[in-house]
Amino acid sequence: MSHGQRTPMPHGLSDLRAGGDVEARPDAFDAGAGRGVPTWLAATLNYCSRCGAALRLGTLPAEDRDRLACDACGYIAYVNPRLVVTTLPVNDAGEVFLLRRGIEPGRGLWAQPGGFMEIDETVHEGAIRETLEETGLVVEPGEVVGLYTRPEAAIVVIAFVARIVGGAPMVTPEALEVRPFAPEAIPWPELAFRSSEWALRDWVRRVRPDLAQDSR
Ligand SMILES: [Zn+2]
Numbered sequence: 001m002s003h004g005q006r007t008p009m010p011h012g013l014s015d016l017r018a019g020g021d022v023e024a025r026p027d028a029f030d031a032g033a034g035r036g037v038p039t040w041l042a043a044t045l046n047y048c049s050r051c052g053a054a055l056r057l058g059t060l061p062a063e064d065r066d067r068l069a070c071d072a073c074g075y076i077a078y079v080n081p082r083l084v085v086t087t088l089p090v091n092d093a094g095e096v097f098l099l100r101r102g103i104e105p106g107r108g109l110w111a112q113p114g115g116f117m118e119i120d121e122t123v124h125e126g127a128i129r130e131t132l133e134e135t136g137l138v139v140e141p142g143e144v145v146g147l148y149t150r151p152e153a154a155i156v157v158i159a160f161v162a163r164i165v166g167g168a169p170m171v172t173p174e175a176l177e178v179r180p181f182a183p184e185a186i187p188w189p190e191l192a193f194r195s196s197e198w199a200l201r202d203w204v205r206r207v208r209p210d211l212a213q214d215s216r
Pocket of ligand 1: 048050051052053070071072073074075
């Protein structure tokens with residue numbers, strides 16, 4: 001394979017190039033301006049992962065939207081969202097554990113534990129693993145509180161309500177603080193992500209419907 005002359009952004013999206021990483025620029029994709037691949041993600045999709053030739057954005061037979069494809073080998077680079085597995089760990093007092101994020105995106109703000117699902121695990125395994133890594137809590141995921149799409153970040157977030165069955169809250173470089181919040185004490189203005197707000201609102205609606213009117 002020869003890389004030869006690498007022309008940046010051969011599929012013609014260079015004017016939209018955003019740079020940065022996954023969630024650091026959550027507003028890079030303007031849903032109101034039309035659908036498509038978020039600009040930060042398009043910026044990473046220049047070459048065919050099979051043969052190294054340039055990818056080109058265009059129409060293909062039997063495809064209902066423009067696709068990034070390789071003219072050299074015919075490979076189609078489909079772009080799909082990834083799944084983020086999260087939990088709302090609830091203690092016996094009915095409080096939910098959140099963590100104050102130590103890293104970007106959302107450094108210093110509160111979120112539920114979670115992360116990208118690995119390719120060789122189930123959603124439950126991923127939710128348990130991420131919760132333990134980020135909070136020190138061992139949980140048993142229960143019902144799904146909700147499933148949330150964030151197209152600007154190319155993710156789908158699943159949130160399980162979870163029972164705490166072991167472990168102990170633990171501070172790490174990723175979590176500056178780990179503490180429980182009663183439903184009426186959720187730090188709404190200090191949440192890191194829209195999906196955190198959506199999941200917590202759906203949880204509050206379940207456990208404290210009297211608090212569920214728009215509390216913002
Ligand atoms: Zn190719």
